[in-house]
Amino acid sequence: xxxxxxxxxxxxxxxxxxxxxxxxxxxxGHHVHFITYSQPARLDFFSANLxxxxxxxxxxxxxxxxxxxxALASKLVDVVRxxxxxxxxxxxxxxxxxxxxxxxxxxxxxxxxxxxxxxxxGTDITLxxxxxxxxxxxxxxxxxxxxxxxxxxxxxxxTYKHFDIKKDIQVISNFVDMERFSLKPKGHFKIAIAPNNxxxxxxxxxxxxxxxxxxxxxxxxxxxxxxxxxxxxxxxxPERVYCEQLCRDLKICADVRFLGKQEAVEEILSICDxxxxxxxxxxxxxxxxxxxxxxxxxxTSNAGGLPELNIHGVTGYMxxxxxxDAMANHAIEILKDxxxxxxxxxxxLKRAKEFDLQLILPVYEHFYESMLAT
Numbered sequence: 001x002x003x004x005x006x007x008x009x010x011x012x013x014x015x016x017x018x019x020x021x022x023x024x025x026x027x028x029g030h031h032v033h034f035i036t037y038s039q040p041a042r043l044d045f046f047s048a049n050l051x052x053x054x055x056x057x058x059x060x061x062x063x064x065x066x067x068x069x070x071a072l073a074s075k076l077v078d079v080v081r082x083x084x085x086x087x088x089x090x091x092x093x094x095x096x097x098x099x100x101x102x103x104x105x106x107x108x109x110x111x112x113x114x115x116x117x118x119x120x121x122g123t124d125i126t127l128x129x130x131x132x133x134x135x136x137x138x139x140x141x142x143x144x145x146x147x148x149x150x151x152x153x154x155x156x157x158x159t160y161k162h163f164d165i166k167k168d169i170q171v172i173s174n175f176v177d178m179e180r181f182s183l184k185p186k187g188h189f190k191i192a193i194a195p196n197n198x199x200x201x202x203x204x205x206x207x208x209x210x211x212x213x214x215x216x217x218x219x220x221x222x223x224x225x226x227x228x229x230x231x232x233x234x235x236x237x238p239e240r241v242y243c244e245q246l247c248r249d250l251k252i253c254a255d256v257r258f259l260g261k262q263e264a265v266e267e268i269l270s271i272c273d274x275x276x277x278x279x280x281x282x283x284x285x286x287x288x289x290x291x292x293x294x295x296x297x298x299x300t301s302n303a304g305g306l307p308e309l310n311i312h313g314v315t316g317y318m319x320x321x322x323x324x325d326a327m328a329n330h331a332i333e334i335l336k337d338x339x340x341x342x343x344x345x346x347x348x349l350k351r352a353k354e355f356d357l358q359l360i361l362p363v364y365e366h367f368y369e370s371m372l373a374t
Contacts, residue, residue, distance in 0.1 A: 001368060002031045004079060006072070006100065007091040009040040012206055013286040014121035017151070017174055018091040019043050024177075024361050026050045035079055037068065044263070053079050069095040069102075076103035080114055087368050089117045093124040094134055097141035115146035115371040120169070122151070122283030122304070123210070125159050139163045147371045152305030155283040170367065173308075174284045175360035176352060181266045181293035190271035193257070199229040199335045202272040202296070204265060204287045205279075207237025212301075214239065215278040215324055217246045217256070219299070222328035224255060227335050231256045234268060269294035273341060274331055277301070280321050285309050292352040297344035299331050315351045316344060 003025060007018030019042040022032040026049035033051040034040060043052065055075045057066040076099065079085065088103075090096035097118045104116055118141070125138075142148055142165055149172045150156040156169045194200050201220055205211040213233070220231045233243065233256065240258065247253045262268060269275070275291035275298045282288075282304040289309060291298060298316035300306045301323075312318045317330035334344050 001025075001087060001372075002033070002083060002085045003368070004033045004035055004076065004083075004085045004088045005091070006035050006076070006088065006096045007040065009036045009038045009043075010206075013151075013174070013284070014092040014119075014124075015040055016042055016286060017121070018089075018119075020175070020177055020357065021089075021361070021364060022050065023047070024357055025365075028361065028365070031083075033079055033083055033085060035072070035075055041263070051083070069099045072096070072099040073102040073106070076100060077106045080107055080112065081110060085114060087115050087117065087371060089119065089368075091119045092121050093118060093138050093141060095137075097145060098137050101141055101144045115374070116144075117147040117149065117367065117371060118142060118145040119172075120148065120150045120155055120159060120283075122155060123281070125155060125162065125283075135163070139165065143167055146374070147367060149367065150283075152284045152308050154305040154308065158304075172363050172367065173355055173360060174286045174289060175355050175357045176286075176289050176293045177357045178293055178353065181269070181290045181352075183295050184267050184270040186267050186270045189267070193232070193271065194230050196228065198255075199223075199227055199273045200232065200271055201229055201274045201276060201331070202232045202234060202269065202291070203276050204234040204268075204291075205237070205277075207235055207239040207243070209239060210279060210281050211237075211239070212278045212280055212321070213243050214246055215322070215327075216276050217243055217250065217252075218324045219276055219278065219328045219331065220256070221250050221252055222325065223331050223335070224252060226332050229255065229335070232268060232272065233258045234260075234262050234265060236260050265290065266294060269296055272296050273345075274299060274334060275316075276327070276331070277306070278321065278324075278327060279303055279306075282306050289352060289355055292348040295345040295349045297334055297341070297348045299327050299334075301327075309351075309355075311347070311351060314344075315348045 005022045008015045019040040026032045057071045100116045203216045277300040284305040301321040302318040319326040
């Protein structure tokens with residue numbers, strides 16, 4: 001198949017999943033064309049079956065806001081026509097699904113019919129999509145898609161709850177590349193971070209309010225009173241400055257490192273003992289899954305789709321959002337002795353294998369084939 005993939009090219013979950021899916025499809029012999037405004041962060045290797053088409057937006061002074069949706073629709077028309085694409089797969093509803101609908105209507109005037117698959121990832125439904133500014137367009141675009149998928153049952157339920165959706169939504173879970181995300185021999189790195197064999201705790205995110213990154217700091221501060229530990233904060237975003245100041249206020253800066261955005265996050269996860277995700281909203285929890293694949297147990301809130309990933313008392317623990325004391329106590333329960341920690345680590349890895357890319361990839365391929373057959 002010749003597949004066009006539209007996504008945000010960032011480190012966020014939707015962009016990561018879209019890019020990893022495209023790479024896997026290319027490895028399976030499909031021709032995959034990424035169409036977005038810059039090269040996706042994880043599109044990090046060359047393949048004869050991978051192509052990238054940049055969307056450029058007019059800077060005409062009449063426009064206070066660059067008309068990206070129109071530019072994207074035009075680019076989709078161009079790529080579909082001249083690359084003879086079979087199907088378009090757009091990730092994150094806003095504005096990709098509406099741009100794909102517009103492109104599909106334009107392509108029809110050329111006698112070209114192409115199915116559009118829309119994958120819903122989370123905040124495009126639970127946060128941004130419910131804004132009255134966008135809600136009618138999001139609803140219409142989803143209903144006009146030929147196929148719709150969601151990354152968790154919880155997200156599917158939320159979509160039906162908050163939007164007047166007539167289309168059937170198929171749940172296709174997020175996945176992890178178990179070859180990339182696996183335990184790496186990084187003992188020298190661990191010694192550098194934790195020279196006295198301290199436990200290493202990690203959080204990765206885009207540091208938005210929804211991730212509750214300040215809760216991570218408070219949880220760590222409580223853990224640190226009981227267990228010798230270090231904290232790695234991976235990523236960047238608007239809440240980082242507040243987290244840095246909080247560390248200073250709590251006088252724990254010596255044990256906390258802010259690492260910024262990292263490409264090889266699997267190498268960092270490989271030296272860690274616990275992952276913390278106290279988010280107020282998570283459609284699935286991809287970052288937690290990647291940690292589990294590296295044998296890192298998880299402490300999470302019970303928000304959104306996280307209960308579909310984290311098995312309470314087995315792969316880690318879940319607590320209600322904002323329950324910092326409970327999360328800290330459960331973290332201490334995991335970290336307090338080596339035997340118990342190793343039991344949780346083995347369980348985390350076993351659970352992660354259920355979301356192996358090689359198990360999920362055929363599901364997407366079959367879904368594409370079903371769209372092409374109609």
